[in-house]
Structure formats: structure tokens, C-alpha cells
Amino acid sequence: DFFDEEGPDGKPRKVSSLGSGFVIDPSGLIVTNNHVIEGADEIIVNFTDGSKLKVVKILGHDPKTDLALLLVQPTKPLKAVSFGNSSVLRVGDWVMAIGNPFGLGGSLTVGVVSATKRDINAGPYDDFIQTDAAINRGNSGGPLFNMEGEVIGVNTAIISPTGGSIGIGFAVPSNTAVRVLNQLKEYGETRRGWLGVHVQNVTDEMAFTLGLEAPKGALVASVTPDGPAASVGIKPRDVILDFGGQTIRSMRDLPRAVAAGTVGMDVPLKVLRNGEVVDVIVELGRLPKEEKDGPAPDERQGGSELLGLTIEPLTHELRDRFRISGKVEGVVVTGVAPGSPAAKKHIKVGDVIVEVTQEAVRQPDEVLARLRAVRKSGRRRVLFLLADAEGELRFVAVPIG
Known part of the structure; x- marks a missing residue:
């Protein structure tokens, strides 16, 4: 790979970068990582027999899963590998990594x-295979094989303080790769499902308030207006427990399940609402480039009767002072006592x-009245729905002690 970079004299110079890849079609389709080819002016593929081919086209690339599909034009059919089923992998299964280290x-x-379904916070759809097979710089984009010679992963990342392998490497599962690569081949881009919600985890503190015996599901913090979820009545405070037959154990499960869905397909949901499970059918939309189904913008978990909070009506003056959007209505927090229950839950x-x-509350007295009612009921926590200045919503359960 060759990249333009400014040299010491200010003139452009060419620098090279190395990575790995593998052939999935004898006609010349090659898989690698997006970060291997990103920004390249020219891509040359070196084969094990010493031959070289220039990439004639990048058929598509997907930064969210770090995959790219390249096209070369060989004079004779290439040797290709086939994908296996990554869903049957078990911890302890033997695997082989092939690549071009250093x-x-x-x-x-x-x-x-070493593990499956690993989330390393690389993106919204993290679902990595973790392996202790040595993966070093230059291995990115290479195949991870099972003992039957099938590709069950695309080597993508390592965790290392030194830059070399310490036995913690990650690969994109083949089932994810196949779905993305098929779309890149057909459309030149990915076409992911879209629900139109921001979600957060259900904490231990929230579970009882929401009518759950234990934390599970994805708690809807906000719903995109005119999105698929809004069109079927999904609301903030709903907890999505099942998506198309897939159990949603935590917040992170939902974006992956939705993204893997087919645009335009009707998908059944099981939703906990006001303590009862209801069935909803939603038609998946297509994920817009600027949108994503994922965590609420502030997913930190986190009200002298008011739990350390000073609150005031949301006047025009306070709206201007805190630059609060005109679409936000409620009671504004103007002070938080250090070390208070509210402060410990990151209310600011x-x-x-x-x-x-x-x-809904619009006056401080209404907040106080609700808090007194919670105390009188014997509940140990109060559930707030908070908005930031832009109107992004999140739930916070605060102990009332």
C-alpha cells in the first residue's frame, strides 16, 4: 500500500504500509481490513508464490466492522478459501492464524x-473472537482458521503494551464478515437495519423500578421521531427484551441484532412496558449514515429532601444560561451537592x-411531590428521566435512603 505523506522538505513522498488478506473467490476477490487499505493510492497484493497483482478496484469497505473487499484481475484462477460457521466455536477450540507479521x-x-462475543469498545457492533494465537503488526486482515481449514474469523486487532503479541488477539467472526462482504459485493456499501432508538443498560437499581426481577434487556432512553420504533409506539422507559427471537441480555446486544436485520423486514419485539410484556411488530428501516441504534449519549448510571439537588423552573433566562434546546421541557438542575446521592449518579x-x-414534571413542587410519594411507598430508589442541553435522554436511578 502506498500513501502520500509530506516529507522533511515539504514535498510529498510515498510511504508504504503492510497488511494481510485472503482470496475468497478464484476470480479475484480479496478480503482484508479497512484500516489496512484506508487512504491508499495504490494497493499491491503479494502472493505466496512470489507473484504480484495490483488491486483494480476497492469494491467496498466498512469502517464499523473494519472490513474491505478488493478486486484483482488474475490471468488464471486463484486459490480461494471458504468461510466456516463461527457460531459453533467454543472456548478452547484450536485455531490457526495466517498473515504477514512485520x-x-x-x-x-x-x-x-480464548473467548467469544468479546466487546473491546472498537465500535457499536463489537462481537470479536479472542484468541491467544500470536497476531502481530502486519497480521491485520489475515484469516483465522479452524482445524477443518475453514475461515472462521478475520484477524483485526491486538491488545499489547509493546506492539508485539502477548496472547490477546481479536478477529471479526466469519458470520459477521460474510454478511458484510456480501453487501459490499452487491451494493458497494453496507445496508444495515435501523430501529431508531437510543438505549442504555438496565442496572440493578433500575430493575425493580421497571418491574424486572434482575437486570436484562435494553432500556429505551429516547426514540428518533418518525423512525421505525416511533411508528409502532415504542416509547422511552420501554425495555426491549427480545428482537426477532434473539434474547436481548444487555444494551450491547440490541445494536448488533438490529444491524444484522434485513431492511424492510417485519421483526417481532417483546417489550416490557409498565410492568407488562407486550408484543410489537416493527418494519426495519435502513440505517442512515448519520444515525445509529446504540447507547444513549451519556450512558453513565447514574434528586435537603431532594437528594443533593438544587432545582428551578426552566425559565428563558436559565435556558439561555445553560444553552438548553427549545425542545427540552422540565425542571433544570442549578446545583449539585458534592458527595450527594445525585452527584454519585453523575447528575450535573x-x-x-x-x-x-x-x-412528566414542569415545576420543582412536582418533583418534590413525586419524591415524597416514592418515599411513602417504601421504595428505595427514584427513577429520573434526564435530558442534556441538546435533548438527549437518559434514565438515572438514585437511592433515596
Whole structure:
């Protein structure tokens, strides 16, 4: 790969970068990582027999899963590998990683599957295979094989303080790769499903308030107007427990399940609403480039009767002072006592209390009344729906002690 870069004299110079890849079609389709080819002016593929081919076209690339599909034009059919089923992988299964570590050429290392469904916060759809097979710089984009010689992963990332392998490597599962690569081949881009919600985890503190025996599901913090979820009545405070037959155990499960869905397909949901499970059918939309189904913008979990909060009506003056959007209504937080229950839950000055225990509030007296009602009921926590200045919503359960 060759990249333009400014040299010491200010003139452009060419620098090279190395990575790995593998052939999935004898006609010349090659898989690698997006970060291997991103920004390249020219891409040359070196084969194990010493031959070289220039990439004639990048058929598509997907930064969210770090995959790219390249096209070369060979004079004779290439040897291709086939994908296996990554969903049957078990921790302890033997695997082999092949790649081009540090530019040394084709190398094979052996290890086991250390974990599956690993989330390393690389993106919204993290679902990595973790392996202790040595993966070093230059291995990115290479195949991870099972013992049957099938590709069950695309080597993508390592965790290392030194830059070399310490036995913690990650690969995109083949089932994810196949779905993305098929779309790149057909459309030149990915076409992911879209629900139109921001979600957060259900904490231990929230579970009882929401009518759950234990934390599970994805708690809807906000719903995109005119999105698929809004069109079928999904609301903030709903907890999505099942998506198309897939159990949603935590917030992170939902974006992956939705993204894997087919645009235009009707998908059944099981939703917990006001303590009862209801069935909803939603038609998946297509994920717009600027949108995503994912965590609420502030997913931190996190009200002298008011739990350390000073609150005031949301006047024009306070709206201007805290630059609060005109679409936000509620009671504004103007002070938070250090070390208070509210402070420990990351409630901050400028936040707006929209609801208390699922009832809208517009005046401080209404907040106080709701809090007294919670105390009188014997519950140990109060559930706030808060908005930031831009109107993004999040739920916070605060102990009332």
C-alpha cells in the first residue's frame, strides 16, 4: 500500500504500509481490513508464490466492522478459501492464524479460542473472537482458521503494551464478515437495519423500578421521531427484551441484532412496558449514515429532601444560561451537592429533569411531590428521566435512603 505523506522538505513522498488478506473467490476477490487499505493510492497484493497483482478496484469497505473487499484481475484462477460457521466455536477450540507479521511473509501461528462475543469498545457492533494465537503488526486482515481449514474469523486487532503479541488477539467472526462482504459485493456499501432508538443498560437499581426481577434487556432512553420504533409506539422507559427471537441480555446486544436485520423486514419485539410484556411488530428501516441504534449519549448510571439537588423552573433566562434546546421541557438542575446521592449518579448542573417515576414534571413542587410519594411507598430508589442541553435522554436511578 502506498500513501502520500509530506516529507522533511515539504514535498510529498510515498510511504508504504503492510497488511494481510485472503482470496475468497478464484476470480479475484480479496478480503482484508479497512484500516489496512484506508487512504491508499495504490494497493499491491503479494502472493505466496512470489507473484504480484495490483488491486483494480476497492469494491467496498466498512469502517464499523473494519472490513474491505478488493478486486484483482488474475490471468488464471486463484486459490480461494471458504468461510466456516463461527457460531459453533467454543472456548478452547484450536485455531490457526495466517498473515504477514512485520512484513516477514506468510507465517502461521496456532492457539485456541480464548473467548467469544468479546466487546473491546472498537465500535457499536463489537462481537470479536479472542484468541491467544500470536497476531502481530502486519497480521491485520489475515484469516483465522479452524482445524477443518475453514475461515472462521478475520484477524483485526491486538491488545499489547509493546506492539508485539502477548496472547490477546481479536478477529471479526466469519458470520459477521460474510454478511458484510456480501453487501459490499452487491451494493458497494453496507445496508444495515435501523430501529431508531437510543438505549442504555438496565442496572440493578433500575430493575425493580421497571418491574424486572434482575437486570436484562435494553432500556429505551429516547426514540428518533418518525423512525421505525416511533411508528409502532415504542416509547422511552420501554425495555426491549427480545428482537426477532434473539434474547436481548444487555444494551450491547440490541445494536448488533438490529444491524444484522434485513431492511424492510417485519421483526417481532417483546417489550416490557409498565410492568407488562407486550408484543410489537416493527418494519426495519435502513440505517442512515448519520444515525445509529446504540447507547444513549451519556450512558453513565447514574434528586435537603431532594437528594443533593438544587432545582428551578426552566425559565428563558436559565435556558439561555445553560444553552438548553427549545425542545427540552422540565425542571433544570442549578446545583449539585458534592458527595450527594445525585452527584454519585453523575447528575450535573444544566441537566433537565423531564420525568420522575414515569410522570412528566414542569415545576420543582412536582418533583418534590413525586419524591415524597416514592418515599411513602417504601421504595428505595427514584427513577429520573434526564435530558442534556441538546435533548438527549437518559434514565438515572438514585437511592433515596
